[in-house]
Amino acid sequence: MESKEYFKKLALNLMFEISDEEAENIIKEFATFNEQLNIFDEIDTEGVEEMVYPFDVETTYLREDVPDHYLTKQEALSNVSKEVEGHFVLPRVLK
Amino acid sequence: MRIADIINQDGDKRCFDAYQKAQDVQGKLNATITFIDPKDQLEEAKEGKLYKIPVAVKDNYNTKGILTTAGCKILDNYIPVYDATVVKKLKEAGAIMIAKSSMDELAMGGSNLTSIIGPCYNPYDLNRISGGSSGGSAVLTAANVVPIAIGSDTGDSVRKPASFTNTIGVKPTYGRISRYGVIPYASSLDHVGYFTNDVKDAALVLECIAGRDDNDLTTSDLPVPEYSKLLNDDIKGKKILIFKNVVDVIDNQDVLDGFNKVVEGLKERGAIIEEVSFDDTLLKAILPTYYVIANAESSANHSNLDGVRFGHRIEGEDTDQIMINSRTAGFGPLLKKRFIIGSYALFEDNQERIFRKAQKIRRLINDDIYAKLKDADCLLAPASGKPAPLIDNDKDADELSNEY
Numbered sequence: 001m002e003s004k005e006y007f008k009k010l011a012l013n014l015m016f017e018i019s020d021e022e023a024e025n026i027i028k029e030f031a032t033f034n035e036q037l038n039i040f041d042e043i044d045t046e047g048v049e050e051m052v053y054p055f056d057v058e059t060t061y062l063r064e065d066v067p068d069h070y071l072t073k074q075e076a077l078s079n080v081s082k083e084v085e086g087h088f089v090l091p092r093v094l095k
Numbered sequence: 096m097r098i099a100d101i102i103n104q105d106g107d108k109r110c111f112d113a114y115q116k117a118q119d120v121q122g123k124l125n126a127t128i129t130f131i132d133p134k135d136q137l138e139e140a141k142e143g144k145l146y147k148i149p150v151a152v153k154d155n156y157n158t159k160g161i162l163t164t165a166g167c168k169i170l171d172n173y174i175p176v177y178d179a180t181v182v183k184k185l186k187e188a189g190a191i192m193i194a195k196s197s198m199d200e201l202a203m204g205g206s207n208l209t210s211i212i213g214p215c216y217n218p219y220d221l222n223r224i225s226g227g228s229s230g231g232s233a234v235l236t237a238a239n240v241v242p243i244a245i246g247s248d249t250g251d252s253v254r255k256p257a258s259f260t261n262t263i264g265v266k267p268t269y270g271r272i273s274r275y276g277v278i279p280y281a282s283s284l285d286h287v288g289y290f291t292n293d294v295k296d297a298a299l300v301l302e303c304i305a306g307r308d309d310n311d312l313t314t315s316d317l318p319v320p321e322y323s324k325l326l327n328d329d330i331k332g333k334k335i336l337i338f339k340n341v342v343d344v345i346d347n348q349d350v351l352d353g354f355n356k357v358v359e360g361l362k363e364r365g366a367i368i369e370e371v372s373f374d375d376t377l378l379k380a381i382l383p384t385y386y387v388i389a390n391a392e393s394s395a396n397h398s399n400l401d402g403v404r405f406g407h408r409i410e411g412e413d414t415d416q417i418m419i420n421s422r423t424a425g426f427g428p429l430l431k432k433r434f435i436i437g438s439y440a441l442f443e444d445n446q447e448r449i450f451r452k453a454q455k456i457r458r459l460i461n462d463d464i465y466a467k468l469k470d471a472d473c474l475l476a477p478a479s480g481k482p483a484p485l486i487d488n489d490k491d492a493d494e495l496s497n498e499y
Contacts, residue, residue, distance in 0.1 A: 010435055014394065015401065015415070016422035018431055026432050033436060036383040040452050042376055043459065050454035051461060053283050053313065054269040060312045069310070075176040079405035088404055090414050 002030065096239035097293035098148060106147030107137050113149035114193040116240045124216050126225075126234040128154045129162045129195040136191045144303055146189035151235040151244040154195040155202055157276040158182055165278045166198040166210040166228070169406045169425025179276025180308050181245060181287055188303040193241065196231025200427050202247055202280040203393060204228050205255060209429050214486060217260060223483040226256035229288070233260045236290040243300055244290045249280045250385050251478070253288030258478035262290045265297050270315040272301075273308035281392035282313075284385070298322040331365030336468065338476035339370040340378055345480040354477045361475075371467050371474070377460050384460065387453040390437025397434070400425065 004023040007030075011018045018026070073086055082089035101109045110133040117127050133149070140147050152158065155165040157175035159182075164170045178186070185192070199209045207215040207230025215230035217223040218238040225234045229246025233256035236244045246253045248266040257264025265288055272287035279285055287304070291297045305319045337358065345351055362368050402408035402421025409420035426434070440449040468474055 007435060010438065011431065012419070014398075014422075014434055014438055015418045016426060016431060017419060018435075022428050022431060025428065026435055029432060030436070033383070033386070036386075037449065039376065039380050039383060040449070040456065043380060043456055045452060045455035045459065048455040048458055050451055051458035052454060054461075057315070059270065059315060063309070071176060076404075078176055079173055081408045090403065090417065091412060093413070
């Protein structure tokens with residue numbers, strides 16, 4: 001069974017932190033989850049193709065490369081907390 | 096409240112009334128995240144099929160210039176620069192939005208207990224949950240604030256709250272309505288859905304918001320009929336299958352009595368009622384299959400919620416730390432749990448065994464249901480096995496359960 005440290009590391013890979021309590025809860029839920037996964041082993045999927053979308057009907061097409069649908073610079077910046085002269089502001093990368 | 100009940104009222108007045116009523120019930124029901132003053136919309140209202148009908152929209156629909164939080168802290172300051180297609184179509188039909196309704200965080204819950212504004216309460220019994228994740232929309236419809244409320248359904252997030260609040264919840268076929276501008280949960284499972292108090296209203300709404308949208312390439316090319324004109328009450332000879340596996344595990348007598356009453360009514364009207372059983376192992380696999388696919392897709396979809404370009408930013412010493420701080424503070428514990436499990440299923444070592452296996456089982460489930468349904472008109476089952484749970488007993492509502 002995976003440990004608290006395992007899940008804390010996994011969380012960090014997803015760019016967030018979890019508390020000890022949250023890690024404990026995940027361990028519990030993980031146990032239920034693994035139990036449920038046992039049913040996967042009971043089902044023979046030999047030769048079965050993955051179903052990625054609910055339908056196999058083709059609905060995706062390529063279109064002409066004509067600019068159609070875009071954000072203005074102003075729109076793109078409208079939700080950022082720090083903006084300077086039309087740029088997103090972040091801490092210095094090179095110290 | 097149905098459209099027929101308010102259609103003869105003055106258009107402007109009924110929208111202002113709805114806007115006021117949404118605020119009046121907020122203390123008791125807590126169903127709204129943002130109230131929208133209808134004044135400006137009324138001035139520009141188009142003369143469409145929903146002309147000056149007040150509607151509520153779940154807060155995961157992008158609404159230009161209006162706060163859109165998806166019930167989640169990390170988006171508690173997010174103001175979209177565009178309208179979702181459904182919002183655009185509602186405007187074209189003349190509908191007037193008066194509220195962005197409460198929802199479980201990022202639509203990833205079934206109780207509406209995880210919204211940033213706290214729980215949404217069931218108007219039939221304030222001690223009970225509304226169900227989620229489209230709880231706010233269900234409640235505003237059930238409480239007769241609006242006749243129509245838009246929600247979304249990935250794993251029953253319209254159907255369950257509809258069942259818990261005595262409203263009509265519609266989850267149309269995937270691809271029938273555009274998801275463009277809807278903050279996603281799982282892209283291959285998300286559906287636009289909605290609530291009404293009348294089947295006639297449900298048909299009218301569908302014909303207004305359905306249709307092909309090139310901004311959402313999963314939408315169907317099939318034409319949109321005038322559903323409201325197709326309604327009739329003749330079901331003689333229609334073949335209705337009762338979902339035996341579901342009915343057999345329900346032990347709540349009230350639910351069974353109510354369901355049997357419906358079945359008897361359908362029989363009296365000339366429908367042919369039969370029972371159908373699906374493969375039990377496949378049915379038991381539905382929950383883990385859904386859980387794996389939904390949370391895997393979701394963890395990928397929401398990797399862009401990082402506080403860098405939008406959303407609630409918590410500062411840090413470098414970009415990585417900004418993302419970590421913002422996501423740690425911005426996501427509730429349920430979200431984090433689901434992202435972790437979803438991401439676990441995508442690890443190289445696990446992908447074949449868990450994620451791809453789930454996708455294969457998905458096909459098998461689909462095939463089994465399709466094979467048994469293809470000669471029938473309808474599959475019937477209760478949407479929930481019991482009435483809306485009490486809030487205090489339901490603190491673990493969103494924990495993964497082994498109960499069938």
